[in-house]
Amino acid sequence: MTRHGYRKAEDLPETLAVFPLTGALLFPRWSLPLNIFEPRYLNMIDDAMSGSRLIGMIQPVSGDKVHPKLAGVGCAGRLTSYSETDDGRYLISLTGICRFRVGQELDVKSPYRQVAPDWAPYAGDLTEPDLSNLPDRSKLASALKKYVASHSMEVDWDAVESAPIETLVHALSAGCPFVPMEKQALLEADTVAARCRALIALLDMDAPGDDSSTLQ
Numbered sequence: 001m002t003r004h005g006y007r008k009a010e011d012l013p014e015t016l017a018v019f020p021l022t023g024a025l026l027f028p029r030w031s032l033p034l035n036i037f038e039p040r041y042l043n044m045i046d047d048a049m050s051g052s053r054l055i056g057m058i059q060p061v062s063g064d065k066v067h068p069k070l071a072g073v074g075c076a077g078r079l080t081s082y083s084e085t086d087d088g089r090y091l092i093s094l095t096g097i098c099r100f101r102v103g104q105e106l107d108v109k110s111p112y113r114q115v116a117p118d119w120a121p122y123a124g125d126l127t128e129p130d131l132s133n134l135p136d137r138s139k140l141a142s143a144l145k146k147y148v149a150s151h152s153m154e155v156d157w158d159a160v161e162s163a164p165i166e167t168l169v170h171a172l173s174a175g176c177p178f179v180p181m182e183k184q185a186l187l188e189a190d191t192v193a194a195r196c197r198a199l200i201a202l203l204d205m206d207a208p209g210d211d212s213s214t215l216q
Contacts, residue, residue: 006097006126009119015106016076016117017044018056020068025183026057026075028096028125030170036090040111045090053079055094059180073188075099098125129192134165135200143203169196178202
C-alpha cells in the first residue's frame with residue numbers, strides 16, 4: 001500500500017515549504033491538527049493548497065526567534081482537512097507521508113522557509129511498516145503507568161490496551177511532555193519498533209522510584 005499515491009521517493013517534490021514548530025511532531029500515517037494564524041503561514045497554506053498539498057513539519061533547534069536553525073530531520077504531511085474561521089484563521093490537519101532530511105535551505109522570496117528535502121533515507125515510510133518485532137504492549141503500558149505517576153496526565157487506559165500499537169506509540173511520542181531533543185530522537189528512530197523502545201526508555205527515565213504507592 002502506498003501513501004496518497006506516492007510510491008517511491010522520486011514521486012515526492014524537490015522543494016518543500018517547512019513550518020518550524022517546537023514540540024510538534026508529525027509521523028508517517030499520523031494526523032496532526034494545526035491552528036494557523038500568522039500571515040506567512042496562511043500564505044504557505046494557500047500555496048500548498050494550489051500545489052502539492054505537502055508541508056514539512058520540523059523543529060527549530062536554536063533560540064533565534066526570527067530565523068532559528070532547523071533540525072536535520074522533519075516529516076512531510078499532506079493537507080487532508082481544511083477550514084477557515086470567521087476571524088481568518090485556518091484549521092487544518094496534516095497526514096504524515098514521509099520523513100526527510102534537510103539537504104539545504106533554499107534562498108527564496110516567499111515569507112515562509114523552504115528546503116530541498118532528501119527523501120531517500122526515509123523512503124520506507126511510503127510503505128506499511130513491519131510491526132513484527134515491537135516490544136510487548138505490556139512493557140509500554142507499565143512504563144506509562146510509572147510515568148503518569150509523576151506527571152499531571154490523564155490517560156485513557158482502554159485506548160492504551162486496544163489502540164493499534166503504531167497509533168499508540170505516535171500518540172504518546174507526540175503527546176507526552178518530553179523536551180524537544182527527546183522528541184526529535186523519537187522522530188528520527190529508524191522504525192516503529194525502534195521508536196517504541198526509545199519511548200519506553202524515555203518514560204522509564206522520568207518515572208518515580210519503586211516506592212511510589214500509586215502503582216500498588
